Amino acid sequence: MTNDDRFRLDRVPSNEDDWRDAVDGVLKGRPFEKVLVNQTAGGLDIQPLYAPAFTEPILPVDPHRVSYGWDIRQRHEATSPSLCQTAVLDDLEHGG
Known part of the structure; x- marks a missing residue:
């Protein structure tokens, strides 16, 4: 099994x-x-996913500028693509 296969859906x-x-x-x-x-340092939980029900905007949003679907973000800094891939897979396995 390759690293990519471990998380394939x-x-x-x-x-x-x-x-x-x-x-x-x-x-x-x-x-x-x-x-x-x-x-956080203050004890607030940071969930790995925030569904739309938890992230409703406070101000009205222009529906023409909203994209639908998943918006998943994680910052990774590495000096090469292979090091970045290793860091991403480690986060997926261990909750980075």
Whole structure:
């Protein structure tokens, strides 16, 4: 199995429940909260995914400028693509 195969899905999750099921499959019994939920110095939980219900804008949004689907972001800095890939896979496995 290659590194890429470890996280390959049969289909892209279309909702939060499907995403959570896919994540649970990757975690293989490890606790979601301990692996993927981080805390700020002030003790606030940082979830690995914020579904639209939790991220509704406070101000009105122009519907023509909104993209739909998943918006997943993680910053990785590395000196080469292979080092970056290693860091990303480590985060996926260990909740970086």
